[in-house]
Amino acid sequence: MDKLIECIPNFSEGRNQETIDGLVETAKGVQGVTLLDHSSDTNHNRSVFTLVGDEDGIQEVAFQLVKYASEHIDMTKHEGGHPRMGATDVVPFVPIKNITADECVEISKKVAKRVNDELDIPIFLYEDSASTPARRNLAKVRKGQFEGMPEKLLQDEWAPDYGERKIHPTAGVTAIGARMPLVAFNVNLDTDDVTIAKKIAKIVRGSSGGFKYCKGIGLMLEDRNIAQVSMNMVNYEGTPLYRTFETIKFEAKRYGVNIIGSEVIGLTPAKALVDVAEYYLQVEDFDYNKQVLENHLI
Amino acid sequence: MDKLIECIPNFSEGRNQETIDGLVETAKGVQGVTLLDHSSDTNHNRSVFTLVGDEDGIQEVAFQLVKYASEHIDMTKHEGGHPRMGATDVVPFVPIKNITADECVEISKKVAKRVNDELDIPIFLYEDSASTPARRNLAKVRKGQFEGMPEKLLQDEWAPDYGERKIHPTAGVTAIGARMPLVAFNVNLDTDDVTIAKKIAKIVRGSSGGFKYCKGIGLMLEDRNIAQVSMNMVNYEGTPLYRTFETIKFEAKRYGVNIIGSEVIGLTPAKALVDVAEYYLQVEDFDYNKQVLENHLI
Numbered sequence: 001m002d003k004l005i006e007c008i009p010n011f012s013e014g015r016n017q018e019t020i021d022g023l024v025e026t027a028k029g030v031q032g033v034t035l036l037d038h039s040s041d042t043n044h045n046r047s048v049f050t051l052v053g054d055e056d057g058i059q060e061v062a063f064q065l066v067k068y069a070s071e072h073i074d075m076t077k078h079e080g081g082h083p084r085m086g087a088t089d090v091v092p093f094v095p096i097k098n099i100t101a102d103e104c105v106e107i108s109k110k111v112a113k114r115v116n117d118e119l120d121i122p123i124f125l126y127e128d129s130a131s132t133p134a135r136r137n138l139a140k141v142r143k144g145q146f147e148g149m150p151e152k153l154l155q156d157e158w159a160p161d162y163g164e165r166k167i168h169p170t171a172g173v174t175a176i177g178a179r180m181p182l183v184a185f186n187v188n189l190d191t192d193d194v195t196i197a198k199k200i201a202k203i204v205r206g207s208s209g210g211f212k213y214c215k216g217i218g219l220m221l222e223d224r225n226i227a228q229v230s231m232n233m234v235n236y237e238g239t240p241l242y243r244t245f246e247t248i249k250f251e252a253k254r255y256g257v258n259i260i261g262s263e264v265i266g267l268t269p270a271k272a273l274v275d276v277a278e279y280y281l282q283v284e285d286f287d288y289n290k291q292v293l294e295n296h297l298i
Numbered sequence: 299m300d301k302l303i304e305c306i307p308n309f310s311e312g313r314n315q316e317t318i319d320g321l322v323e324t325a326k327g328v329q330g331v332t333l334l335d336h337s338s339d340t341n342h343n344r345s346v347f348t349l350v351g352d353e354d355g356i357q358e359v360a361f362q363l364v365k366y367a368s369e370h371i372d373m374t375k376h377e378g379g380h381p382r383m384g385a386t387d388v389v390p391f392v393p394i395k396n397i398t399a400d401e402c403v404e405i406s407k408k409v410a411k412r413v414n415d416e417l418d419i420p421i422f423l424y425e426d427s428a429s430t431p432a433r434r435n436l437a438k439v440r441k442g443q444f445e446g447m448p449e450k451l452l453q454d455e456w457a458p459d460y461g462e463r464k465i466h467p468t469a470g471v472t473a474i475g476a477r478m479p480l481v482a483f484n485v486n487l488d489t490d491d492v493t494i495a496k497k498i499a500k501i502v503r504g505s506s507g508g509f510k511y512c513k514g515i516g517l518m519l520e521d522r523n524i525a526q527v528s529m530n531m532v533n534y535e536g537t538p539l540y541r542t543f544e545t546i547k548f549e550a551k552r553y554g555v556n557i558i559g560s561e562v563i564g565l566t567p568a569k570a571l572v573d574v575a576e577y578y579l580q581v582e583d584f585d586y587n588k589q590v591l592e593n594h595l596i
Contacts, residue, residue: 004595006591034594036594052594052595096591096592096595097592181591188582241575241579242578242579245578245579259580260580261581261582262581262582263581263583264579264581264584264589266589267591267594268589268590269592270568270572270591270592273571273572273575273576273590274568274571274572274575275575276575276578276579277539277571277572277574277575277578280540280543280574280575280578281539281540281560281562281574282557282558282560283559283562284559284560284561285561286562291562291564291565291566292565292566292567292571293304293394293479293565293566293567293568294394294395294567294568294592296332296334296350296565297302297350297394
């Protein structure tokens, strides 16, 4: 079975249809790759592409898209609501099938090197590819944005991982890295007291002592008048969905509150949910790759 | 997205390697089809092929395999432990993706007609394709086996669905039909009393008043000295796995017995387990086809 990798590059252009069309054409022109989705936001002036492909194809399409963006997007003229530092702002690689997180790190480094060698754009490696803990977090890497990057690159701790300490004049700086697939998972509570959802979010999220691979906040669903624990599961193998679900359930009980439902937003790998079924059905010795029919079809 | 259909033809040859190789070559020679697996049993003198393909490919490969079998397997000389009535004994079509059970019934009928038109083999439609309730069950259709078929076809109620009331002299009779994917699902109990497993199997299986799409028996796992409810879930949408699991759990409690684990044997469609996760996580409005990443890759 082929290795399958997902790539979700973010470009700093969400308004100029000609440039967006050019990116789509570029994506479709690479063999071994499928463009699953692309969406553009005019307020953010930003486009997000979702691609999947084999090991060679995904590297080639990532490079070609960064190249096209560097030739058609001028960051000195860019305005938009979303933080950004480059024509191609960020390029994550995500392991989907028959490939490890470590192999995706290697892929991200190969693409980073090629982008810098051939296009002279400085690169920060982030997330699982980060060279220091401080660079794991994209928000920290991007802080200062395009306008602040010339100065930031001169700071001791912010030499790029590839390239010299100066931005590409129009394409800025790009972050490239590997990360696990993200599952957006929300749990709804039968209470209109948002403080309960906030307290529980604090318990389950890694940053405040909860599960390492869970990010979470408490918020109100105003239209339904209920509180919600809204989570990003950034590694569903490290922190499975059922574990946060059961924890929210027993923590909510302290307040006499029950779970009334949950939401999985957008795309999820099947395995994130099959793992949940295995837990609840107490399945012994299940081999996901061999026993799930669809894995023999991809 | 393409429609995907599985086909699992059974051939009455499990010893002659040349014929088996010929069937494999035939399967591999059809476009739009993948041979996932094939296994031969010398005691049964029978081979089972697992193929998956698009709408055109799966019909073509089914026909070509039946044709090859009719030219290379002589039922007048066949011996083996498994009941059988034809060179190609049975050809089930199973909906996998973007296709309904009804569409698979149509496919089975097209293949049945072509096999009879071109090869002169009489066909019984069975399972979801059956023309009468008595023909749904393959065991009833096949009763009498190859040797008894000439006489059986002359009985009032056993005219073939396609073809005349006489067998193909060497290829016999073939059953063709559509059915849902089958999931082999066993639940293990912390008791060495097999009568408890037998009582619970009777409760959950459709034939004795339980869930329509569940077949089940109680048996001992001698090596572990525990009792097991062993089930075939013949339509995991009609009777989801979690429903039998929870029923076994609350029925076992009456005897002070608990579930200690379960087993999913062999291949399962991902959806059979994702449905389980949806139930336990109480997921609202999940769209399996759109939200499961892999569905965009197949």
